Amino acid sequence: MSLNPLKLAPQDCGDCPIRHRAVCSRCDGPELARLEEMKYYRSFEAGQNVVWSGDRMDFVASVVSGIASMTQTMEDGRRQMVGLLLPSDFVGRPGRTVAPYDVTATTDLVMCCFRRKPFEDMMATTPHVAQRLLEMTLDELDAAREWMLLLGRKTAREKIASLLAILARRDTGLKAKAAKGPISFDLPLTREEMADYLGLTLETVSRQMNALKRDGVVELAERRRIIVPDFDRLAEETGDDADGGFLS
Amino acid sequence: MSLNPLKLAPQDCGDCPIRHRAVCSRCDGPELARLEEMKYYRSFEAGQNVVWSGDRMDFVASVVSGIASMTQTMEDGRRQMVGLLLPSDFVGRPGRTVAPYDVTATTDLVMCCFRRKPFEDMMATTPHVAQRLLEMTLDELDAAREWMLLLGRKTAREKIASLLAILARRDTGLKAKAAKGPISFDLPLTREEMADYLGLTLETVSRQMNALKRDGVVELAERRRIIVPDFDRLAEETGDDADGGFLS
DNA sequence: TGATTGCCTTGATCAGGATCAAATGAAAGG
DNA sequence: CCTTTCATTTGATCCTGATCAAGGCAATCA
The missing domain is CATH 1.10.10.10 (Winged helix-like DNA-binding domain superfamily/Winged helix DNA-binding domain)
Incomplete structure (x- = not known):
């Protein structure tokens, strides 16, 4: 699975640092428990790489603290950031196994990760989760398009x-x-x-x-x-x- | 609902011009029948506007033939295209009621539309559909990010x-x-x-x-x-x- | 304390693309 | 056929942001 940020509404997160409530704000009990079971944390130092473009990625994640950026690089070194991941942003693409962009910690970074397979399984059986992810992806797409206006015309x-x-x-x-x-x-x-x-x-x-x-x-x-x-x-x-x- | 293109794989469409099989390639019988019931066609002449930014949009659609473009315009007239909709591309955002961009037919255009409400209802009850839409949206996001590299660095x-x-x-x-x-x-x-x-x-x-x-x-x-x-x-x-x- | 390093600023010059302007070409209509 | 309109080309000039090059500043480390 490759990386894409999906914004989670911080207010949905309560005091849970992984903020996964936002993934399925209508889920209670069993689903939340399943999310809780499959989660784990990873931290990175500023400048450290989270994944390289082309890497296999076996998790989805949300940013707990710190900032990460997704960048694309051309052969001759020209670089364009294509995503900026702030706390509560979601990262990862259910259904994809390979990351299309470099993801780098620009500050010290803590991410809460879920293994891809069980996360996907939950998505498949819990319609709300898939719908919530769709909504977040649409938000991200809007952001990307505003970014395009910025890059092209400002x-x-x-x-x-x-x-x-x-x-x-x-x-x-x-x-x-x-x-x-x-x-x-x-x-x-x-x-x-x-x-x-x-x-x-x-x-x-x-x-x-x-x-x-x-x-x-x-x-x-x-x-x-x-x-x-x-x-x-x-x-x-x-x-x-x-x-x-x-x-x- | 506002507009976003979601690419449908043409090969999924069989000979159905609306290609909605691709929306749920694993659906048989009842779901397809429901889609069939709620569909209707609209055509536009080259240059004609499909929706204006800010308009209420009560449908999602896929492009049957012709080409449409999504553009954003600044107050002083600077314009940036943010989406190019070719045949088999999907347009529309389940869950949103207002279009964030102008959509214009750049050639003569035929779209196959589905009323938003029943489409959303089907999404809510058919997990495959939500997942398929998520996948398509992720593809679109990838395309937007490659476009960002183009705009920023090429x-x-x-x-x-x-x-x-x-x-x-x-x-x-x-x-x-x-x-x-x-x-x-x-x-x-x-x-x-x-x-x-x-x-x-x-x-x-x-x-x-x-x-x-x-x-x-x-x-x-x-x-x-x-x-x-x-x-x-x-x-x-x-x-x-x-x-x-x-x-x- | 001095040296190194990373980040930022500032200056001089250059060039890629924008802007302004005009001409050409092609399709449509009377 | 001539006129109109719209798309495209081409030219001349300008300007924004890129490039090349130094220098400053603060934090870190020996």
């Missing part, structure tokens, strides 16, 4: 602003665009990783970050902390329309 | 070659990269549509198409017909590695 400045807005939303848990008062969050990516996300070079990322700083859109604090004085202002810089597709 | 020439290779493969049904002898197929897109697919301008598309022609990679025949004297040669121009991810 300017460097808009790309940076978009990425910061995405991270800010994920980190602070805000769904809507509007937000009063300053927001701050940790930037978990290096300039190079941001560049790979955005289809830019690291120099351009650096320049545009500082341009946004000069213009008062963000402040760059110690230890890669980002302060956003006015989220709406940042949102304006993304090039997205104000209401931004939060309809279901 | 040169204009590589982008054009990649698109032509994709269309050639779909049109001629070849799975592998290798192909002896010349291939020809119809280019169903205008220069502008190609540009929207590739994140380029139509002028750049035109120039690079003619560059590929000058270099003998393709021939541009009458009525938008494309002749590829040597598919391997075209494949080399895409920037993808030779084996190209045809592992499952």
Whole structure:
């Protein structure tokens, strides 16, 4: 099975670190118990590789803490990030045995894994699980398509602003665009990783970050902390329309 | 429900034009009969809109003939195609009511539709269907990610070659990269549509198409017909590695 | 403490593709 | 047949972001 991220709603996870409740929020008792039985944890250090493209993958997993990225690399070394896995994101593809992308821990990382076979068996016998996974995959597909718009049509400045807005939303848990008062969050990516996300070079990322700083859109604090004085202002810089597709 | 394409394997479709056998290749009798009951056809003229972003969508569908495209548009008019729907592709998202993208018929188009509600009901009671849809969605996600690599890291020439290779493969049904002898197929897109697919301008598309022609990679025949004297040669121009991810 | 290393910034220059503009070609309609 | 319209080509110029090259800064380690 190869890797794909499927977002789990954090609120479904309760205090269970593996958050697998979200996989089947309507399952009680037996299914949850079965999930509980087959789970195990793996941790990785920052920079360590989780799987290589082409590897056999015998598990699906969800991110407990830390961040991983999925990247594709061309023969001559050009790299494009195609997935960014944050806590509560799901990874893995029921039914596939080979990973199509490299997955790398960009920070220290803990994942909660389920062996593929029993997980698939449960999927086959528990309709809710398959449906929930389908829903999560559709969300991921939407995200990929917004990403495509970013890669294909946005300017460097808009790309940076978009990425910061995405991270800010994920980190602070805000769904809507509007937000009063300053927001701050940790930037978990290096300039190079941001560049790979955005289809830019690291120099351009650096320049545009500082341009946004000069213009008062963000402040760059110690230890890669980002302060956003006015989220709406940042949102304006993304090039997205104000209401931004939060309809279901 | 909003739109997403899910590829159906044409070989699963038998002689049924709606190809819904592929939705549940393991279903016999009752499920197929239910699908048969709820289906209806819609046709569109080239250029006509199927749904607008934000519209309510009460059906899922598969493309019977013709081509449709999903596009996202920014306020200032910049456009990015995020999905290209060829015959046998599936469109629609069980569980969602609002389309997130514009869907437009780029040629005359016939779609076979299923009302969303009964389709969802069948999904809920027929595990195979949900699993099959999940599989198709995962394929679509893979395609989106390859598209992301194209948008973020490929040169204009590589982008054009990649698109032509994709269309050639779909049109001629070849799975592998290798192909002896010349291939020809119809280019169903205008220069502008190609540009929207590739994140380029139509002028750049035109120039690079003619560059590929000058270099003998393709021939541009009458009525938008494309002749590829040597598919391997075209494949080399895409920037993808030779084996190209045809592992499952 | 100094050296190394990884990450980031900054500068100078270049080039790939965008933009603006005009001409050509082909199909459709009166 | 001429006109209109739309798709495409081609040319000239511009500009954004890439590339090449140094230098700075902070953390880590000997």
